Amino acid sequence: MTTTLVDLDLFTDLRRFGAADVSACFTCGTCTATCPLSDDAAAFPRQLIRYAEVGLKDDLLGSKELWVCYHCGLCSETCPTQADPAEFMATARRYAVASYDPSGLARILFTRPVLASVIATVVAAFLAAFMYSAHGPQESSSLDLFRFIPDQLIHWIGIAVMVVMALAGLVGLVRMTGQVARREQVGLRDVFGSRPALRRTLSAAWSAIAVESLGQRRYRADCGADDPPEPLYRRRWLVHALTIWGFLGLLVATVLDWGLALLRIKETGTPIPVWYPSRLIGTIAGISLMYGVTMFMVARVRRTGTSYQVSTAADWLLLVLLWLTGATGFLIEAALYLPAAPGWGYWMFLFHVAVAMELMLLLPFTKFAHAIYRPLGLFFYARAKAHVHTA
Numbered sequence: 001m002t003t004t005l006v007d008l009d010l011f012t013d014l015r016r017f018g019a020a021d022v023s024a025c026f027t028c029g030t031c032t033a034t035c036p037l038s039d040d041a042a043a044f045p046r047q048l049i050r051y052a053e054v055g056l057k058d059d060l061l062g063s064k065e066l067w068v069c070y071h072c073g074l075c076s077e078t079c080p081t082q083a084d085p086a087e088f089m090a091t092a093r094r095y096a097v098a099s100y101d102p103s104g105l106a107r108i109l110f111t112r113p114v115l116a117s118v119i120a121t122v123v124a125a126f127l128a129a130f131m132y133s134a135h136g137p138q139e140s141s142s143l144d145l146f147r148f149i150p151d152q153l154i155h156w157i158g159i160a161v162m163v164v165m166a167l168a169g170l171v172g173l174v175r176m177t178g179q180v181a182r183r184e185q186v187g188l189r190d191v192f193g194s195r196p197a198l199r200r201t202l203s204a205a206w207s208a209i210a211v212e213s214l215g216q217r218r219y220r221a222d223c224g225a226d227d228p229p230e231p232l233y234r235r236r237w238l239v240h241a242l243t244i245w246g247f248l249g250l251l252v253a254t255v256l257d258w259g260l261a262l263l264r265i266k267e268t269g270t271p272i273p274v275w276y277p278s279r280l281i282g283t284i285a286g287i288s289l290m291y292g293v294t295m296f297m298v299a300r301v302r303r304t305g306t307s308y309q310v311s312t313a314a315d316w317l318l319l320v321l322l323w324l325t326g327a328t329g330f331l332i333e334a335a336l337y338l339p340a341a342p343g344w345g346y347w348m349f350l351f352h353v354a355v356a357m358e359l360m361l362l363l364p365f366t367k368f369a370h371a372i373y374r375p376l377g378l379f380f381y382a383r384a385k386a387h388v389h390t391a
């Protein structure tokens with residue numbers, strides 16, 4: 001027999017994470033009927049609102065549905081009482097990220113904007129100061145970035161940042177998996193216990209990672225039908241996709257750059273022709289990232305559309321870190337190709353590396369964490385969907 005625990009403080013606690021005041025909701029179900037992504041395998045948002053209202057914390061945290069929602073805002077437009085179910089879903093996702101993180105850092109970053117800004121500034125400043133403590137000379141004839149900050153130092157700090165990020169992310173993923181698997185009643189045997197189970201698992205993983213997370217299929221096809229129609233360049237799914245693809249492209253370009261240096265084809269950070277794979281991918285990915293992030297920022301400032309009516313400090317922290325990483329990357333490229341060695345190029349490099357490291361270090365504790373939790377939620381959704389179709 002399973003025991004259902006009721007958390008009487010759940011609703012109050014949720015409100016600390018954003019505009020989750022759905023007290024006007026009278027459970028009419030219009031939002032669920034309107035949501036283009038709600039179906040037999042995942043019915044939301046009404047059910048999740050009920051969980052919050054009656055204190056079913058484990059059910060809320062174990063809801064794969066949180067991650068199937070893309071915050072398109074349609075449900076809020078049709079809600080007869082303006083309870084804003086779309087914003088409730090976004091708030092519940094922040095709450096879930098903080099609950100999966102045992103350190104408490106995510107909770108601080110989501111609920112205490114001033115302290116979050118101080119932490120973000122201190123972490124970047126510490127990383128920059130640490131790297132600067134080992135700095136070398138600033139050449140004046142050509143920009144020798146890795147004599148200024150030794151590449152080995154950046155390499156090892158990068159590894160340390162990745163290890164912390166991976167461990168924190170893994171802990172969160174394990175906690176989320178436990179919660180969702182319990183609610184979905186999925187055991188290890190259902191996932192790996194037989195050949196058909198393994199086939200279903202692989203198929204669900206493909207759907208979650210390749211088709212939905214990278215290909216944005218349902219976001220594009222089901223959520224992308226704006227009314228009135230937006231021009232393609234402003235569609236939310238495209239802006240979101242360009243941001244993801246741009247970020248991943250920059251990661252690939254960075255790894256390639258290190259690979260070329262390891263193969264002794266070129267020194268890291270030195271100018272290379274535009275057709276070099278790492279440069280080509282980096283430039284295209286940088287443009288893609290900058291376009292996506294800038295469009296999100298403009299939409300949030302202008303509050304265009306239902307999904308941009310409410311912006312939290314956590315939304316801005318992620319956008320600002322991404323934007324600074326992209327913009328400083330382009331400025332370094334410009335400095336590398338300018339005649340002589342502009343002194344600001346060295347400082348831009350130090351700033352860029354510190355911000356990029358911070359972005360990765362804080363990934364599991366910020367809104368960026370949805371990049372790891374959403375594919376897992378979509379995995380459980382794809383499994384449930386396959387089950388509905390075969391039942």
Ligand code: SF4
Pocket residue numbers: 022024025026027028029030031032046049078079080081082083084085
């Ligand atoms: S949030 Fe609005 S649309 Fe959804 S069930 Fe409540 S009142 Fe109805």
Ligand code: SF4
Pocket residue numbers: 034035036037038044045068069070071072073074075076085086089223
């Ligand atoms: S915001 Fe969009 S995807 Fe999310 S629950 Fe509402 S209608 Fe569905």
